[in-house]
Amino acid sequence: MLGRMSARLATFLVFLLNGAVFGTWAARVPALAEQIGAEVGSLGLALLGASVGLAATAPLAARVCAVYGSRGVLIASALLSPALLPVLALSQSPLQFGLTLVALGGSIAAMDVSMNIAAVVVVRDLQRALMPQFHAGFSFGGLIGSLGSAAAAQAHWAPMRHFLVAALVCIVVTVLIAKKIPGGVGERHREEVTERRSVLKSPVLWLLASVALCSAIAEGAAADWSALFIVRERGMGDAAGAYAYAGFSISMALARWFGEPIQRTLGPHRLLATGGALAAAGLALAVAVPFPAAGYLGFGLAGLGLAFSFPVVMDLAGETGKRADGSGGERELGLVTTIAYTGFLAGPPIVGGLAHVSSLVVSLGFVALVTALIIPAAWLARRAARQRASV
Template sequence: MTGVARQRWAVVFIFAFNGLLFGVWAGRIPAIKETFSLDSSSLGVLLLVLAGGAIVSFPVAGMLSEKLGVQKLTTICAWGYGPALVTVSLASSLPTLAAALFLFGMLHGAMDVAMNGWGAKVERRLCRSVMPFFHAMFSLGAGIGATTGYFAVRLEISTFTHFSSISVLGAALTLAAIGKPQDERPRPTTANQGASRFEWPPLTLLLVGLVAFSVSMGEGAMADWSAVFLKASTGTSEAQAALGYAAFSAAMVATRLAGSRIVTSLGPALTTRLSGGIACAGLFLTVSSSTLGVSLIGFSLVGIGYAVVMPLVFARAANDERIQPGHAIAAVSTLAYGGMLLGPPLVGFVASFAGLHSAFLMLALLALLAVLLAPKLAVHTPSYGNTTHTSPDLEPENRARRSATRAE
């Protein structure tokens, strides 16, 4: 197995591990809610604390990615991620629970920046799109983690035993796959930029981040409002209403598994344009339907539309020639998490005075924003089979990478 192939499998494991522990936490939220007698508003505040920890970690992780290297930072995060989750199960009061969730959010966010930087580095060496597949592994890991929560509840396993056992097993497999971190040198940029200070992203990258913001707003809204929307618009039962998010998630995972081939065939800009259009069509279909079956088709189309945009955003950020990859990924991650946080309450705000259908139409307009900004994702991206999808300035570098990959 060549060096780049080993690194590819290592990144697969780290994405799955990151999703696994996050899914484990998500699957036991009801148990945490019951243990601390939390109402919906209190739980919402705690979830904001967790997301706040992630957002705080992004710029720090961006700087450390350039100073230590993405593989070393990923390894450090992998060592701390499990213990951070276990501290959540050990919390005995609301303040300690909030502190534990903030720490868990920080490790989750830092690993998110590092592993996306590492994934983009592997993608450059392979000279083909693999980021959608990596993100599919995160979704798969999250699904497995949430499923372990179901069995843990059925078997009456405590959160401490559940969190610690999955953390140890997942970390052992992941750290074995990562192996010994290699010495890495930061990729030079066209500007004289230091790796240990904050870098303000260029305008083009901010527009790429705006694509992440618009898509992540929709993702957050799907998680919190899909069941409510189905129940209100189709009059379905509470159990059947949960199928909306299930259809959305299943379609997203399936599309991400096929996403690398799609991007290789179409290129990042056209893929993003089609993705935004499909998501918009799915939202319009959902809003215009009053039957469960058609609405589920609409949610599935939204999942297909959102699936590969975020992996492309991270790949685009990591390949910007004007800013270090760690800082670039941190910038778009901040906008992505901001959208994820803002989406659910904004939908609720719009729904309160204009109705839930209008709120979902707002998400459709945001999907169209991704269509309009799709060309921004074509600049300075690695070669995805057809070199016409890349900047001409990078083609000599891409040829050198392809030759180096074949030589391994």
Template sequence: MASRLIMAVFFVQALAFGAWLPRIPDIQARLGLSAAELGYALLGLPVGLLLALPFVSIIVGRTGGRTAVLWSLPAFIIAICLPAFAPNGVVLFLALALAGLAMSTIELGMNIVADETEKRDGVVIMSRCHGFWSLGMMVGSLTGAAAAHWGLAPQVSIPAVAVLALLIGPAVARRLPRDPATGSAGSEAPVSGLFIPGAIMLGICIVALASNILEGAAADWSAVYLRQVLGADPGAAGLGYAAYSLLMAVGRFNGDWVRSRWGGVIVARACYALALAGLLLVVFAPDYPWALAGFALAGFGGSVGVPLAVSAAASAPGTHPPPTWRWSHWCRWSASC
């Protein structure tokens, strides 16, 4: 039961987030931002995430995952509505930074609850949880794309999805099992000192970096690209990230099974080749359908890249034991985002 509840929380959080992404071109047009100005405004979300990182780890470590989810889920859902109302690029940056602050907490909290559920119930659900996250992104993107197609303003469509998420999310989160007694996490040794990464670790970092850059580019720029470069209508432009998320969810739902059957090396090679093929399709697409297929292929190819990189990093020679549960959850978080 707890497994289903936390999967539902992953889904609802992504649903609210996904509704924002296809509306980026509308907000760009409304505010009259150039591509560079939009790029700097979009920087707000990761800046908020990064600023919150050290504090959130400590706070969530004290409160526990369920408590963090209980208050940060509604906070994030409300915060992700704010960018739609921004009157200029600076306020858009600040609104996104605020959403990033809330996002860091909810992402960490969800992953902790999922991990605790795995340990308590003896089940393996992390990959499926992230699959539901991708599924939520897809459904959210589809609602955003539909709203754009019907000419609904972002100030209406994003809060409408948020209201739905607020009705479901907190109600589900309240039914999550209570946090285990705090202290066990804090008793682990803190990370200290710097180390010079070896060639293998640097290589793994490059692989993870490429996957995340692909994900970030697809999330922030797919709708703008399809609309401005390939002339897609507003609704169709939003389908780019929906296709990416759908195939990413498919890849993650089947990732564990495929990896156990063929091994990480073959899966990594195949997936990166597919992602590259998808990327080539996107970049050289003569028209919209080719680019859409490219985004879908890139999503499938990128689905297991970071999880495989994290696993490889964990088992690389010379790697320390998992430093703290907080960092391991951040690794899993970056795999999902």
């Protein structure tokens, strides 16, 4: 079976593994916070570590992938990311937790950039709008990771035991599929990609990056704070809190899985704007209606609305850098990913800081307003793209 595995399936599984690693530790934030004795303010600063690692590593990973291809970076980071989970479980203070998250965030960033470049290779080869389906793999992985976290919490597993099992499974799967992972740009493009090409002068790219930025803030808030919100603001247990992120991941995964015909029907920019409106409404519902059911429904709607933001933006960004021979787009993907990760960088301290002086209800309400900014950014990106095409 593995011998007949396609590059498309292998790439999908890599997305799934990345989501599983992220969902595994994100859904255990309440238990980890208790272990290190962190309140919302110090926890927000500790979670900043993952975002620092993400933002610092993404542009470097894009450069390496552009010259040497994405395959080696992808395999290495796919092995390292789960291996860092047990290290995370060793944390006994917010400082240790944050420093470990810097390393984990850097590894996840390298994996994120390289797997998106690999996905672009498959999309261009098959000439289909498959990017949402690949990102559905990340969402399915987040679902698997969060459900595993819920089961571990219900079984009263300590984070160390849980993370050791999760790491072993992820590493074994990576080893099994490594040979089928596509490679992206290789040595034959080295001279071309090492020429200095500015991607900073493209209005289309910056507008797409702003969509990714707002989406990342919202997605990061749901990942980092949904479980804690359900536990502390709605009075539920740790296992019930983990299901909040599970619902978010389920909605996002299903929307992305069926995203190809939806994207063809609405078009990419209209899809971005519609999704932003739905996500903002979902977050507003979660914080405005003081019942656990409204929280679960709201995070589910947020997952549904945010489902297409990142994959569609990555697809459009890759097209802006496409070369005549059908390759290219690595630096554009790196820039958009880096800007998006500043959303993950800014999100934890903003939500944690606002929650410290007010409550998680207020801070997540602010995130809902930020999410709504996706709507005008998407329409402006469409206008800028049309003007660029007419030149």
